[in-house]
Amino acid sequence: MAVEINSKIVGYRVKAEQETPPPAPLPEENPLTLRIASRPEGTLEAVSEKISYVGAEGRKKVYLLVSFMPVEGVLNGQRVIIERPVEFFFPSGQLSSEHQWITATMRSLSLAARGGYVTQAVADLRKVAWDKGLVRCGMNRWGKPMFHDSEVAAIAWSIQQILYRRGFLDQDGRQVPVEELVSRYARRQASGHGWFPAEVEDEEIAQAGASEPIDGKAQAGGQSQDGSQGKEHSQGDGPAVVGHCPECRGELIMMDGCPTCYAGCGWSKCG
Structure with missing residues (x-):
């Protein structure tokens, strides 16, 4: 539409465009502690x-x-994604009468995982003890057998190892920082394969059995100048070995006052 101007123009001003307000910062939402209402429908990695x-x-x-499933959150104003465990399942019929308690424990662990405190829940299960002696399950980082106070504690330790190999916990069962979880998930998406734990190197264990230096020099064969063997830097974990199993030649340890095989066959001198 044309407008006729009859008066003299004495000045003009260009109308400035309205500035777009900056977007509001995203509220912080830690994906590690974000509560998940229920297990999502469909397929999950397991x-x-x-x-x-x-x-x-x-x-x-x-x-x-x-x-496991990816969980989205906000850190430092940026949307991030990590992977979290969300469900623990123990197939039925494995432990007969104890199955109901195992099922209840797995359901509680699943709730803890979706609530964001599964690390503390699993660590607490490792404190469970019983009156039937120690339970041997797995090997530690130095190749020594692990002994636990109960079957529940042994299974809890095994769960920690699963979460460690998945990159969710460290080797001692402690929670990996959320920033590192974000980085590991991003690398996994970029490379197409999961995170793998690095090799653990322990100088003290590597030197176990080596001879003590004399005058700043170690003697060959782990023997000192006077013919005595050098001291080991570390001692083996677990109960003392009291003999060998007559059936499988495995190590025997004392359980409830009876020499019992912990190498695999379960032989006991008391029957």
């Missing part, structure tokens, strides 16, 4: 683990499944 342990009742083998 790890299936066969757990083998030896206790007072001999060797047992059970299966455990842990499901």
